Amino acid sequence: MRSLEQAITSVANPRVKGWAKLSERKHREKEGRFKLEGIHLTAEALAAGWPVECVVFDEGIGIPAELLPYAEREDAGGAAWIPASPDVIAKCSETETPQPVFAVAKKLPLEKEALFEAAASAGPVVVLDGVQDPGNVGTIVRSAAASGARAVVLGKGTADLYNAKTLRSTMGALFHVPVREADLAELLPEARARGATLYGTSLQATASCYDCDLSGGDAWLLFGNEGSGLSPAVNALVDRPIIIPMTGKAESLNVAMAATVLLFEAQRQRIFLGLNA
Known part of the structure; x- marks a missing residue:
């Protein structure tokens, strides 16, 4: 299994502030990144080989079973796996009942020529x-x-x-x-x-x-x-x-x-x- 990054517990952490900003369209467009909330969307992105920058999960629950196969693959892209406190998860969530995981992924531009x-x-x-x-x-x-x-x-x-x-x-x-x-x-x-x-x-x-x-x-x-x-x-x-x-x-x-x-x-x-x- 790939090594985990140090747990993030403070909502004042600069990375957390950056992730939270991705709730706004202007920041998504400026940075070319977006958030995926929940196990299903995160798993779909990883399965499709989408460029996922990081997967953030509740440190008290651990990596969800559905995502473990991707975390255990040393050759699976460059996604960082980051434990975080429930407060951090909630700060970055747009739902009233946050799921215990979210991911940050890159946008993939589609060249116009591909349409033809x-x-x-x-x-x-x-x-x-x-x-x-x-x-x-x-x-x-x-x-x-x-x-x-x-x-x-x-x-x-x-x-x-x-x-x-x-x-x-x-x-x-x-x-x-x-x-x-x-x-x-x-x-x-x-x-x-x-x-x-x-x-x-x-x-x-x-x-x-x-x-x-x-x-x-x-x-x-x-x-x-x-x-x-x-x-x-x-x-x-x-x-x-x-x-x-x-x-x-x-x-x-x-x-x-x-x-x-x-x-x-x-x-x-x-x-x-x-x-x-």
């Missing part, structure tokens, strides 16, 4: 335009990872991926699908120029999502704000407005639900129908 390098079996690119609810953003990232999407793009006004609520909603899926922030006014016209087809859901659309070819890596699925939908500027760029048919009685679907339906329809076409084989 689609293999034959690649899934669609998911684009979020002003989706404000962290739970919705996290759920969409989770569905994107589960269905084999190529990437998720977060436009202006969309909830921060590294917000604690968003991270919890992803259930660790952010470690399995590339995510990038971008200026949609610049990115989407370039995507169209490079062969992408931009699909946007609309209750006024006449084309059913089941009649459209969503299987290829050139399909970009655009989803807008929970209340107002796509912004006028982004909506003007949509190539094909599509609708999810509803045979029951409901005004519309939640944005995360709509995204999940389209992502798994794209997966069905891609894998089970072999439309882009």
